[in-house]
Amino acid sequence: MALGFIKKVFTFGKDKAADAPTRLTAEEKAAIGAESEPKDRHEDLPLAEDPVISAEVETAAGPSDDFSEEDLSLVPLELLQAETKEEVPADNDQQPQTMQDTDVSDSVTAASGDGPEPAVPVLPKGFATAELGAAEPEAPAPSEKLSWFQRLKAGLFRTSSQLTGQITALFTKRKLDDETLEELEDLLIQADLGVETALRVTDTLASERYGKDVTGEDVTRIMATEIVKVLKPVAKPLALDLSHKPHVILVVGVNGTGKTTTIGKLAAKLSGSGLKVMLAAGDTFRAAAIEQLKIWADRTGSTFIGTKLGADAAGLAYEAFEKAKAEKSDVLIIDTAGRLQNKTELMAELEKIVRVLGKLHPDAPHTVLQTLDATTGQNALQQVEIFRNIAGVNGLIMTKLDGTARGGILVAIAAKHKLPVYFIGVGEGIDDLEPFEAEDFASAIAGIAR
Secondary structure, eight states, X not given: OHHHHHHHHHHTTTTTTTSOOOOOOHHHHHHHHTTOOOOOTTTTSOOOOOHHHHHHHHHXXXXXXXXXXXXXXXXXXXXXXXXXXXXXXXXXXXXXXXXXXXXXXXXXXXXXXXXXXXXXXXXXTTEEETTTOSBOOOOOOOOOSSOHHHHHHHHXXXXXXXXXXXHHHHTTTEEOXXXXXXXXXXXXXXXXXXXXXXXXXXXXXXXHHTXXXXXXXXXXXXXXXXXXXXXXXXXXXXXXXXXSSOEEEEEEOOTTSSHHHHXXXXXXXXXXXXXXXXXXXXXXXXXXXXXXXXXXXXXXXXXXXXXXXXXXXXXXXXXXXXXXXHTTOSEEEEOOOOOGGGHXXXXXXXXXXXXXXXXXXXXXXXXXXXXXXXXXXXXXXXXXXXHHHHHOOOEEEEEOGGGOSOTTHHHHHHHHHOOOEEEEEOSSSTTSEEXXXXXXXXXXXXXXXX
């Protein structure tokens, strides 16, 4: 009873606004003195389970004036001292910090090597440290109504339903012969899967089922298996070299492919894991791109740097790198223009940006990402070729897979260019950009449940 009463004294004030306690009656005081155990009329008040909350309430409210020194004198001194030792310090400065309050940049080993060895930052799913070359463990995500595979399957529904419907119609009550294989090959090429993948599927199907009855399910099963073989080598996490600051990501692509939105989603993932992120509006020819990137910076808690409309993009990249280095930002993401109507001007601008960054750091830009719009189909193949020659693209992000029946183009791009595919997007939501998984994509495009 005495211990319970002392805890009321130390946590008193938390519920004061809702239900202010009254002074103890004479009978209750006598009961306490006799160490009897009548029902404490304060037992219905919840005790603080969170030490941080307790500390805040006690600091703000303090002990109540409704208790007198006479009341406190009824408590044995040794109990009071023991209980005090168990209390959380009331000083708010001693409260534990959250991930947002902690400067995660200090968690990376400093060049001087002074101080205790810091913890390695936990990167979000789809990223990896350059040193380890593998995905870092991720914190458990909150439960969602739909899993990522369910959203991916829904996003690829147009592609899947058209492709599987044509395959089923082709193999209804029909034996596998040369004519059927040729028709299947044409069908797969028209679905933007590419010549290499189409030949893979028909060759495997012929070796297993030639001269036999074949169903649409047989074909889609083999097709999914062969697509996985094509995509598995390119499904990799985006490696970040955090041994120096900042890791520079240059994002390129044709206007309209979702560059700015993709940058915002990447920033959300990185800043959400505690990294310090800076966004640079390098598409200086579009006021909308600058404003949109600023909104994403505010939304994700990232630092924003921009310049006036029509300014030199390379000069902005230089300024952004210097600022990110001074502020010890972990990652610097630079947006760029994508005006393919004038390839010569675009090439000169991107080459200048890359050259300027290279002077600031020999390995910069450390990652050159290209965004691709799945709705462009075969044009995406040509875009990869152009930007790979201009800026040295070393990784891809495919967007808008939910808006087209031509999602198979990702398979053709992977087969031809062999570039890593880091992320894919199936919507405009902040959570609609996820790491690329070969098995999930193959199953979704073939309409196979997992």
